[in-house]
Amino acid sequence: MKALVYHGPGRKSWETVPDPKIVDGTDAIVRIDTTTICGTDLHILHGDVATVDAGRIIGHEGVGTVVAVGKGVTNFKKGDRVIISCITKCGTCAFCQAGFPDHCQSNDAGIGWLLGHRIDGTLAELVRIPHADFSLHHVPENVTDEQAVFLSDSLPTGYEVGVLAGAVKPGDVVAVVGTGAVGLASIMTTSLYGASRIIGIDTNAFRLRKAKEFGATDTVVAGEGAREKVLALTDGLGADVAIEAVGYPETLQTAISLVRPRGHVANIGVHGVPVEFPMEALWIQNLTITMGLVDATSTGTLLKMVASGRIKSEKMGTHTFKLKEIDKAWDVFANAAKEKALKVVLKA
Amino acid sequence: MKALVYHGPGRKSWETVPDPKIVDGTDAIVRIDTTTICGTDLHILHGDVATVDAGRIIGHEGVGTVVAVGKGVTNFKKGDRVIISCITKCGTCAFCQAGFPDHCQSNDAGIGWLLGHRIDGTLAELVRIPHADFSLHHVPENVTDEQAVFLSDSLPTGYEVGVLAGAVKPGDVVAVVGTGAVGLASIMTTSLYGASRIIGIDTNAFRLRKAKEFGATDTVVAGEGAREKVLALTDGLGADVAIEAVGYPETLQTAISLVRPRGHVANIGVHGVPVEFPMEALWIQNLTITMGLVDATSTGTLLKMVASGRIKSEKMGTHTFKLKEIDKAWDVFANAAKEKALKVVLKA
């Protein structure tokens, strides 16, 4: 088969590799029908993710068709159309049984993100999915691939690590710092679950325009004076919840500066360096600050909302390519702001 | 009457001042029967709390007897024996109605801690309590002053900002960094509410011994190797909850280092400088970090537990003095480690 192989920092190629095979009885082999590239894949190519070895097929999102299952798989069979979760859930360890497969303890790394990281991933024609019973989802007939593919990772991340971790309540004012794909996923799901006001904050005009399309009630250009503008959109005390969807010290500090006493700050961004927290001012503010990897345990819930037409997940995909055009798709996604791209859709 | 007046950094005196009077219809005047000194009072004397003006009577804890009430007070009358909450709750602002009087918006500072801070406090023979209906608690007959006085602030702080904010669940392993009075208040209330293992961490041998008396199942001497010892007391992944009860960058960083993925860190300590968070490692750990001032809304619950004998709050008081001996009591409390003191009890 063909797959996108990472060959060390800055080097990738769409090349012929051996087909994956069933290894454990709980495996499934899935033929990729539709997939997409994640910001994390860009980081891998930059060499920022030390735990990805050269030779690894990358990618951790996708919709496909089951072509084979091991003897221990009970929920899926050949021919089933499935969403592949970005998190591989063993289902039996203590973290998985507690509902936290992001820290699945069945592997040495103690992490649920294996696809395109510790094992071969989804930017390929075929992929092996361990623990298939827990790591795949059936796709209802009325849900298209272009809707379903964003339920592997993008929407669950914005929803779980942003909206749920941020404990958004009906009536809340929510500020989202960074309105790229993940920030927009938070906006889309926040707007649906009862926020009264959603404020998108970014430096990029295209992204701010998209924020409005995804459900933001207001947008603010990031930078000088942004905090005052956000506070003016509240009762003067700040937002109930701020969601950080970038991953820099300044953006996290901005998010912290936007919330009121008793506020929540939900960090989604992947950080590369330490961040200084102004604890001399914060200790008395009764803030709750959260951070984390997605569990993707909300995929089922989000799928119901997509199926009933209440979430328009297809809006995440702005550009479509053939899977074999992946280099071209990569370039578009790597220059998302300039290309006015959110997520690229790759079709087999 | 006599009261302890702050006259600027390093200067205090027990002196004669005018008696307080009813100012608003919702006020009560309380005669102090039993009071105590808080670590925050030491900070005030050091000049660390800029919002305390010279001339202020300090103190925010106490048990006393109502001597007068304004016309708008309905829950209390002359002669009632009461606990004075360290938080003055207006009851009607949005924060108070939502259950968060720590950020009461009825005053310019937007803060519920007024006594001995913005208005005269409880280290005095008499004190004026605004919003008495919301800021006093009736004391059941079978609860002594020596038990009740620690429900003004100490126990609620350890319980609310430590145990409740840390979301301690039955079966949890809880690590408490700093086993002074507030850390011990967390240990006492954590042990009662279902933790399976409570680990006290401190540098001071007296405090570690007290930790065991207050319910810690294990103690660890802070410093080199402490993290490894704590992890060895868990399944190797760390504690479910770490409570910080000191207020330095290192102690907060220690607390953060002790929790497992999905863990909670509850900061109680008052910080004076920024703290660097290792977000490059934490972002993926799904931590929840909280911090804050006490609401003292748990006083009623804790009072029921004290009344039924299930919390032995009197263990917090190690030394007893006459109120007029306050200078002597102050010296003991200011040298708590050396004096083997937790809290001092001052009796009228």
Added chain:
Amino acid sequence: MKALVYHGPGRKSWETVPDPKIVDGTDAIVRIDTTTICGTDLHILHGDVATVDAGRIIGHEGVGTVVAVGKGVTNFKKGDRVIISCITKCGTCAFCQAGFPDHCQSNDAGIGWLLGHRIDGTLAELVRIPHADFSLHHVPENVTDEQAVFLSDSLPTGYEVGVLAGAVKPGDVVAVVGTGAVGLASIMTTSLYGASRIIGIDTNAFRLRKAKEFGATDTVVAGEGAREKVLALTDGLGADVAIEAVGYPETLQTAISLVRPRGHVANIGVHGVPVEFPMEALWIQNLTITMGLVDATSTGTLLKMVASGRIKSEKMGTHTFKLKEIDKAWDVFANAAKEKALKVVLKA
């Protein structure tokens, strides 16, 4: 002033009565600008509510303008435009402080519903509101009277006693038994807060049509075969939540029959007789069954949603009258099904 006075079963009159006056310092006098009639008012006229004395001005919903306040009122002043809560909240008793003013203990009845019940109500030109600081809400400029009037009781009841008590979660299937005004209030708020499917069940075609307009995704005619139809709209196991908004044994038993194992049944209906529960079948089903009077503590949250345009509360009002035409309005509302009426709006 003029007011609607109840003179015993079957007897009411719009007549001249003395103006209300400030009695306690925490009172306000409000001039009614817009009001409405509740199903409970119909019950009162039928003589079903024994605790309403002859001579009582009835009504407990309304929007108006403050014309006078007592000295103890701090949140409101003359000229303020306000929503009158159907629940009079003293704010200081244990139930009120815990957020449950429906069982306010400041009166002998231990109940928060006083207006038009134990004291004179809102179907009048003027009304006295005790505990005004806790029982009124400011109306934002961009919210009309026709939107605001349904936040006194109707919307909070459908939302609190239906949606919140029923613990509706994102993705849930919710069945609403009875799609009159209160059932529709549940549908309107359920559809907003993440339900994936909302099934309205009623015998009346007009009401079922309205159910769709208010956000139901499906409707089922009550009676023979209805249960099977509802189950067919789920995975065969039943709804996650059933909301009962009628008040008869059969409708509550229907609601119970519609939920899956682990389901929730939220009873809103006012019952007049005991109801037999099939506990021999239910004990193993892990159901949660709730019931209750509204607290109206959600009015602030709902008001934010109305102000931001996310809840169209004005859809509840189908007919508008002058306040002095109240007898005509009453007749329309008392024959709601025939008149194709939901709620009537009465304007001063």
Added chain:
Amino acid sequence: MKALVYHGPGRKSWETVPDPKIVDGTDAIVRIDTTTICGTDLHILHGDVATVDAGRIIGHEGVGTVVAVGKGVTNFKKGDRVIISCITKCGTCAFCQAGFPDHCQSNDAGIGWLLGHRIDGTLAELVRIPHADFSLHHVPENVTDEQAVFLSDSLPTGYEVGVLAGAVKPGDVVAVVGTGAVGLASIMTTSLYGASRIIGIDTNAFRLRKAKEFGATDTVVAGEGAREKVLALTDGLGADVAIEAVGYPETLQTAISLVRPRGHVANIGVHGVPVEFPMEALWIQNLTITMGLVDATSTGTLLKMVASGRIKSEKMGTHTFKLKEIDKAWDVFANAAKEKALKVVLKA
């Protein structure tokens, strides 16, 4: 091997039957070291449980040693000492993944209670455990069989269906109607998790005495005047939570009558007939009523508490027998009140 076989109503025998064998790859075979009889087993023998076929080996509690595992079992191996959960959890169906194995959908009955019900059970020398990874628990070395055996069903039932479903909060007054083995399990776990007052209610003096030993602060003899006595132990309004642990209409009605407005009623009892609820009085009381089968998902938490010495589960066992003396043990347990028995312990 030898096992206790049910041969239809009133007929059981301890007889020789074939040894169980691995059927599915996810099975384990466990040699029973310690087991016990459940009240449900008595019901089965009476013929009350129509879904138990003649020829069935009964029993669903036990501690034992793994003697064989299928190829798909990863958490357990030969020689492991284990607690057998009364609930067989497939782990992969939607209910199991949501944490509700009591309604596991992997079998036709849609129920997680299979052992000694739909498949052969634990009153035997050997037992086959399907889905072993999800249905067994490792026993720590410092926990004895006599402590562990009550974590199969008794303690989890009292805790989950009573304490957790009843939402007991710190400071609550909890009334437990029926202080047999399951009611005592609720008392034991309620007293640990922060209740301020626990009132045991029963007709039997031995059981009431045991209630005090298990942590009740007060006991009341059931019958005439009991309600008044319970209310007098509260502020006059009733208990926060009432737990029903019997299963008759009168006992459930009693439990309902004991709670205050906003109270919780948690039904644990197995009911055989419908129960009339006084909805004409209850609708306004804002009660929450729950009922259900145990999930046994709390076994891990309770095991930590037993291991740390905070729950003394061994107090449940009042009589010990050899497994082969099961007929004698049965007679004692079937006459528990007369024999002053709670649970019988059967040792291999």
